[in-house]
Amino acid sequence: MDSNFKNGLQSFVFHETEGSKEITNEMNSSLKSASARMVGGGRPKVEDVARIYLNKARTSENGILKDFIIRDPEASTLDFRPIQVEDIPFTGNKTVKFRQAINNVSVYGSAVNVEVDKNLKLVSINSSVIPELEISTVAKISxxxxxxxxxxxxxxxxxxxxxxxxxxxxxxxxxxxxxxxxxxxxxxxxxxxxxxxxxxxxxxxxxxxxxxxxxxxxxxxxxxxxxRVMSLSSDALGDDGIKYRINYRQNNGNAELVDEENNVFTYDLNYDTYSSHGALPGTIIIEQSQTGWLSAGVSAHYNACLVAAFLRNVLRRNGIDNKGMTLVSTVRCIEQSGIQEWNNAAWLPGIDQMVYGQVHRGGTLKSLAVSLDVVAHEILHGVTEYSSGLEYEYQSGALNESYSDIFGIIISNYGKELDQWNWQLGEQTEGVPFRDLSKPTEYGQPDHMNDYFDVDYDYGGVHYNSGIHNKAAFNLITSPDDSGGHLFNADEVAALFYMGLVQLSNSSGFEDSRRSVINAANSLFKNDSSRAAKLAAVANAFSAVGIG
Known part of the structure; x- marks a missing residue:
C-alpha cells in the first residue's frame, strides 16, 4: 500500500497474474460458496459477484490480501456502493466500480474496481480508499x-x-x-x-x-x-422550453443521456406501447447533430438527477433501493398503439423504472416529465416499494400515495423559503393541479377522518383518502414557532417523513404513520432545544385531521 498524500487515499492492487494460486483459489472458492447459498440458482449478477470478492478481500488473512486496507465488513462503518459496470472490449472482462462511503456519505475520489472474467472468476482488485476514519457524518449546517x-x-x-x-x-x-x-x-x-x-x-x-x-x-x-472542465455537460432545452444544464457521457462516439455521478439513464420509446414485450427501457437518448437533444428526455433526465441528488444528499439514501440501483426513465410512452397522447406517468414495480406519457398543450405534445413534483412523486413510489413496501390499497395505499405527494412537494420546493412553497401538484403539465396539500377539499379529497370513505374503486380510494394524510403533512410542515416563524426547516421535515416511511410495513395505516413520525421526531430532536415544541407540533398536526 502507498499513501497518496495529495488526495488522502491509500491504494491497493491485487491481480491474479501477480498473486499466488492459493490466493486466487481462495477468492474463487468464496464465489462458489456464496453461489451455493443463492436462492433460485442461475447465473449471479456481476455486481453481486464483485461484492462477494470485495467482502472476501476484507476478511482474508492470506498473503497480500492481509494488506487490503478495509477490514471486517460486518463491524466497519465503511461501505461500498456499486456505481458503474464497464465492459472491457480488449479482454472481454467486466469491472464493477464501487464508491466508498462512511455512514452513507460518499468519500470524494474513492474507488474500488473489481474485475472479473467471462466465467465470473476474479481477475483483479484495484482500489483507492481510506481506512477506518473517526469523523462525524452529521452536518452542522443545512x-x-x-x-x-x-x-x-x-x-x-x-x-x-x-x-x-x-x-x-x-x-x-x-x-x-x-x-x-x-x-x-x-x-x-x-x-x-x-x-x-x-x-x-x-x-x-x-x-x-x-x-x-x-x-x-x-x-x-x-x-x-x-x-471544472465541462466537456461532458451541455445546455439543452426541456419540453417546457426552458434551458437546463445536463450531464451526459461519451460512448462509442455518441453523446448519451447518462449521468454517471447520479446513476441516471434516460431512454426514448418513440411512442411505442410500454407494455409491449421487450419494449422497455427503449433506446438510450443520444444527441443528434441536427436537432440536438430530445426535449422530453432532457426534462426527464434533469428532474431525475435532481431527485437522485436529493435522495443521496438530503435523505442519505443510496438510490431507490438504497443499494445503488440505476435510476431509469423512459419518455414518449403510450398505452394504446396509434394514440400518442397518454396522460400518465408511473413507477413500474418489477421492471424498476419510470415511464412518462404526454398530453396536448398549446397544439403540441408535452411530456409529463416536465414537472419535478410528478417525477419526484413517481420515484418515491419506488423508494416506498423498497423500504416499507406499503400495499397499494385502502389506508396503506393512501399512505403510499400521500408519501409520494409529500416528497413531490418537498423536493420541488426545496431551496425556497417556506412561505413561498407551492403546495399544488401537477399544474405544470395538467394546466390545473390535480391535488393540493394545503387545501385537499378543493380538488375532491377529504381533509379529515370524519370524511374518510372506503370507496369501491381506485383500490379503496387511495387517491381520495390520501388527502387526509396530506393535510396532516401540511399542518406539520407549516407549524409555527413562538416568534411567528416556522418551527421546522426543509431538511427536518424531509428527515421526519423519510424516517417515518421506512418504519412502516406492508399493511400500515394512518395511525401507524402518526406513530412512526412521532417516533422519528423523538430520535431526530433528542438533543434539540425546541424538542418539546416540535414533538407537540407533530402530534397536533395529525390530531387536527382526526388521526390518533
Whole structure:
C-alpha cells in the first residue's frame, strides 16, 4: 500500500497474474460458496459477484490480501456502493466500480474496481480508499445554508434547483465533511500567479468560469473553488422550453443521456406501447447533430438527477433501493398503439423504472416529465416499494400515495423559503393541479377522518383518502414557532417523513404513520432545544385531521 498524500487515499492492487494460486483459489472458492447459498440458482449478477470478492478481500488473512486496507465488513462503518459496470472490449472482462462511503456519505475520489472474467472468476482488485476514519457524518449546517454561502462567495445567484451534495473530502491534510455545489458559474475574480521569471501579476479569466464550490459542513466556510472542465455537460432545452444544464457521457462516439455521478439513464420509446414485450427501457437518448437533444428526455433526465441528488444528499439514501440501483426513465410512452397522447406517468414495480406519457398543450405534445413534483412523486413510489413496501390499497395505499405527494412537494420546493412553497401538484403539465396539500377539499379529497370513505374503486380510494394524510403533512410542515416563524426547516421535515416511511410495513395505516413520525421526531430532536415544541407540533398536526 502507498499513501497518496495529495488526495488522502491509500491504494491497493491485487491481480491474479501477480498473486499466488492459493490466493486466487481462495477468492474463487468464496464465489462458489456464496453461489451455493443463492436462492433460485442461475447465473449471479456481476455486481453481486464483485461484492462477494470485495467482502472476501476484507476478511482474508492470506498473503497480500492481509494488506487490503478495509477490514471486517460486518463491524466497519465503511461501505461500498456499486456505481458503474464497464465492459472491457480488449479482454472481454467486466469491472464493477464501487464508491466508498462512511455512514452513507460518499468519500470524494474513492474507488474500488473489481474485475472479473467471462466465467465470473476474479481477475483483479484495484482500489483507492481510506481506512477506518473517526469523523462525524452529521452536518452542522443545512444544505440551504451551504447554498447561500456558496452563492455569496462566487458572487452569483445559484439556481434553487441545485442541491449541495454531502461528501467526505480531503483538504489541507485532513478529511472533512463538506457540501459540494457542482457546476456553477463563479463571477468572483480569480487571481493566479503567472511566472514569467521576472514578474508576478494577476490574471483574470475571460472564459466562463465553471466551478465546484467546496463548503465545510460544520462551520459553513467556503474551503475552495474547484475548476471544472465541462466537456461532458451541455445546455439543452426541456419540453417546457426552458434551458437546463445536463450531464451526459461519451460512448462509442455518441453523446448519451447518462449521468454517471447520479446513476441516471434516460431512454426514448418513440411512442411505442410500454407494455409491449421487450419494449422497455427503449433506446438510450443520444444527441443528434441536427436537432440536438430530445426535449422530453432532457426534462426527464434533469428532474431525475435532481431527485437522485436529493435522495443521496438530503435523505442519505443510496438510490431507490438504497443499494445503488440505476435510476431509469423512459419518455414518449403510450398505452394504446396509434394514440400518442397518454396522460400518465408511473413507477413500474418489477421492471424498476419510470415511464412518462404526454398530453396536448398549446397544439403540441408535452411530456409529463416536465414537472419535478410528478417525477419526484413517481420515484418515491419506488423508494416506498423498497423500504416499507406499503400495499397499494385502502389506508396503506393512501399512505403510499400521500408519501409520494409529500416528497413531490418537498423536493420541488426545496431551496425556497417556506412561505413561498407551492403546495399544488401537477399544474405544470395538467394546466390545473390535480391535488393540493394545503387545501385537499378543493380538488375532491377529504381533509379529515370524519370524511374518510372506503370507496369501491381506485383500490379503496387511495387517491381520495390520501388527502387526509396530506393535510396532516401540511399542518406539520407549516407549524409555527413562538416568534411567528416556522418551527421546522426543509431538511427536518424531509428527515421526519423519510424516517417515518421506512418504519412502516406492508399493511400500515394512518395511525401507524402518526406513530412512526412521532417516533422519528423523538430520535431526530433528542438533543434539540425546541424538542418539546416540535414533538407537540407533530402530534397536533395529525390530531387536527382526526388521526390518533
Amino acid at each position: 444544505a440551504e445554508e451551504a447554498l447561500r454561502n456558496a452563492s455569496e462567495y462566487i458572487q452569483n445567484a445559484i439556481p434553487k434547483t441545485i442541491i449541495p451534495l454531502l461528501y467526505i473530502y480531503f483538504f489541507e491534510g485532513a478529511w472533512r465533511l463538506v457540501y459540494i455545489v457542482k457546476n456553477v458559474i463563479s463571477k468572483r475574480e480569480q487571481s493566479r500567479e503567472h511566472d514569467d521569471n521576472t514578474v508576478h501579476r494577476p490574471h483574470r479569466h475571460a472564459l466562463v468560469n465553471y466551478v465546484n464550490v467546496i463548503i465545510d459542513a460544520n462551520d459553513g466556510q467556503v474551503l475552495k473553488l474547484a475548476p
